[in-house]
Amino acid sequence: MKNVLLTIEYDGTNFCGWQRQPGLRTVQGELERVFSILCAQSVQLNGTSRTDAGVHAYGQRASFRGDFGIPVDRMQMAANHLLAAPPKGKKSSFQGLQGDIRIKNVTEVPMDFHARFDAVGKKYIYKIQNRTIPDIFHRNYCYQIPKVLDLESMKEAASYMTGTHDFKCFQAAGGKEMESTVRTIYQIRLYQRMLPEDSGEFSPSEISIEVVGDGFLYNMVRIITGTLVDVGTGKLSPENISGILAGKNRQLAGHTAPPQGLYLAEVYYNEAKRSQR
Amino acid sequence: MKNVLLTIEYDGTNFCGWQRQPGLRTVQGELERVFSILCAQSVQLNGTSRTDAGVHAYGQRASFRGDFGIPVDRMQMAANHLLAAPPKGKKSSFQGLQGDIRIKNVTEVPMDFHARFDAVGKKYIYKIQNRTIPDIFHRNYCYQIPKVLDLESMKEAASYMTGTHDFKCFQAAGGKEMESTVRTIYQIRLYQRMLPEDSGEFSPSEISIEVVGDGFLYNMVRIITGTLVDVGTGKLSPENISGILAGKNRQLAGHTAPPQGLYLAEVYYNEAKRSQR
Missing domain, CATH: 3.30.70.660 (Pseudouridine synthase I, catalytic domain, C-terminal subdomain)
Incomplete structure (x- = not known):
């Protein structure tokens, strides 16, 4: 079991905010989709701040726990690769949806660390x-x-x-x-x-x-x-x-x-x- | 009958290029929609350059002719007002679609002037x-x-x-x-x-x-x-x-x-x- 902390940059323009919502494109939803693929298991993120629709981030944080095969030091590049690919079924001419989230850092943290509750x-x-x-x-x-x-x-x-x-x-x-x-x-x-x-x-x-x-x-x-x-x-x-x-x-x-x-x-x-x- | 020349700025990100295409959001299509409302008749634009999807403009030009009630010197403000409004049926949280075209200038030109053929x-x-x-x-x-x-x-x-x-x-x-x-x-x-x-x-x-x-x-x-x-x-x-x-x-x-x-x-x-x- 590992606990992982992400530092995340995003352009909030084309998101209905941070928080996961069924049927809507959100930052949390998009990241959980990508990290669930990488970790080959359902990943749920604890974000530090539930930013509203249209709000951007240079340094949002989120943590998640799990038992996964992928080494922590490979996650950043693999996640950025998936995040920059055009979503399935979207026309590639629609530039606005591509690569609007970037993982800036991935680091392992103690099991009891929580991205929101431990923020000072x-x-x-x-x-x-x-x-x-x-x-x-x-x-x-x-x-x-x-x-x-x-x-x-x-x-x-x-x-x-x-x-x-x-x-x-x-x-x-x-x-x-x-x-x-x-x-x-x-x-x-x-x-x-x-x-x-x-x-x-x-x-x-x-x-x-x-x-x-x-x-x-x-x-x-x-x-x-x-x-x-x-x-x-x-x-x-x-x-x-x-x-x-x-x-x-x-x-x-x-x-x-x-x-x-x-x-x-x-x-x-x-x-x-x-x-x- | 009047002939009118527009100077147009646009962010090409969310357009499938300049040229009108059925069912796709294009700069020409969007401008023809707005000027047809303002002029209370079907307006067809002659653009100077058919920019591709994703290409931007600080100073695209387009001309159109017609007999219309609205004074030429009122067109800029009225068109920019309509262009900045969220399109019908779109969620207002989707910022990316609003106000991505701006009319910078509207001027009356001689009847035989053409925005493309007369460009030097x-x-x-x-x-x-x-x-x-x-x-x-x-x-x-x-x-x-x-x-x-x-x-x-x-x-x-x-x-x-x-x-x-x-x-x-x-x-x-x-x-x-x-x-x-x-x-x-x-x-x-x-x-x-x-x-x-x-x-x-x-x-x-x-x-x-x-x-x-x-x-x-x-x-x-x-x-x-x-x-x-x-x-x-x-x-x-x-x-x-x-x-x-x-x-x-x-x-x-x-x-x-x-x-x-x-x-x-x-x-x-x-x-x-x-x-x-």
């Missing part, structure tokens, strides 16, 4: 393109905002969100009822990169928001982003943030930014726990 | 990512080559292709039998942009190949690119190019680069002709 933190990145003229080639990979954003105000607002707070105001309905809505955000970093000039009203740029925390409520990063955008456009001011947090009411916070700008970037584990034997 | 030249851009670790987020937008490319040799090879030549060696089977395979390439420009470091064996970069000419044979830019890549990896040398051209045999040239790296960037017209009344 995560990093998400949210990508915004601030531009007047839409860029259709990035429509599935960022949130495009045609009004100029005030980055300094957004940074100030983000500083009020950092730390340990009750984040009930940033929790969407439809999530699980949590025992506690207190979480710690270790860092929110905003940075801007200028994009090639176009014929729009201002110089286009990409603004990335990196959020590192010990855990996240349902849609929390997307609501944090929407709130920061509302500050950037002047709809809210940085001074409103403390009141929004204290109010513990979703209605006080900003809008929910769309899924396609969100990337699950990294999952953190206690290294001692992950490698103990 | 075109610019294509072919994008390569030269990297060891594949980037799944760009898999539909460039050709990813994991062996380091010698850019200087590629530039030298390109210089032998520039000018007026019989380009029969760069014509794929399956195209129309042309009366002449002589064309003029005005310019081939190669430029490199470094990409963020990864854990690969060399620093990743993007190499763009811009080709401007008076006309192009079937798959010509993709075969030019494949030949330049074969020079970049050392399979061919720049000195081979003159012999390849003189041989007029497709078998002598390099491989055909895949469609997803190709962008129809610009179409050139004789401005006097385009604006005469």
Whole structure:
């Protein structure tokens, strides 16, 4: 019996999210199909985060256990080979479905290790393109905002969100009822990169928001982003943030930014726990 | 009666090419659907270039004639509104199908103007990512080559292709039998942009190949690119190019680069002709 931990990158565009659902193409479903072939047995994955439809990952994690013949150090190449092949019955001219998941790492872990329960933190990145003229080639990979954003105000607002707070105001309905809505955000970093000039009203740029925390409520990063955008456009001011947090009411916070700008970037584990034997 | 010229940008990923085909999603089919609604009559487009499945455009052109009520200066916004709406019966979670065509310009032209026959030249851009670790987020937008490319040799090879030549060696089977395979390439420009470091064996970069000419044979830019890549990896040398051209045999040239790296960037017209009344 072995326990195996995967590090996974995916383009969420053509998936109905992470979680397995009958008849729908999901990341978990696609990975379980491929690893069941490789391991010659039914494989069930424990993923760290149930990302929504359209959300991407640079470093999702998932673990699974089993007795299988294939050596762990052969799994990465074999899985990537199967993941890049066009699905049966799909026209090969339909480029969008091929190779949109890549296994970045496969490693053996102690039997009692669990990809979700043992995570001690995560990093998400949210990508915004601030531009007047839409860029259709990035429509599935960022949130495009045609009004100029005030980055300094957004940074100030983000500083009020950092730390340990009750984040009930940033929790969407439809999530699980949590025992506690207190979480710690270790860092929110905003940075801007200028994009090639176009014929729009201002110089286009990409603004990335990196959020590192010990855990996240349902849609929390997307609501944090929407709130920061509302500050950037002047709809809210940085001074409103403390009141929004204290109010513990979703209605006080900003809008929910769309899924396609969100990337699950990294999952953190206690290294001692992950490698103990 | 009016004659209207469109400038069109599209992400070719989810299209079976430009040309209308029953039961398949094509760029021409999608545009004819939308403009038939706007003009309240059956619209048939004359496109400049029949791009293949997976090929993109920054500046495709197409013209159509008709007697219609909608003012020409309202067409762009109205068409982009319809093009961005999710197609009927498609799940909205399937992001990939929404807004992958954008009308960049609509202008009235003289009645005898034709988007294809009056074109005097075109610019294509072919994008390569030269990297060891594949980037799944760009898999539909460039050709990813994991062996380091010698850019200087590629530039030298390109210089032998520039000018007026019989380009029969760069014509794929399956195209129309042309009366002449002589064309003029005005310019081939190669430029490199470094990409963020990864854990690969060399620093990743993007190499763009811009080709401007008076006309192009079937798959010509993709075969030019494949030949330049074969020079970049050392399979061919720049000195081979003159012999390849003189041989007029497709078998002598390099491989055909895949469609997803190709962008129809610009179409050139004789401005006097385009604006005469």
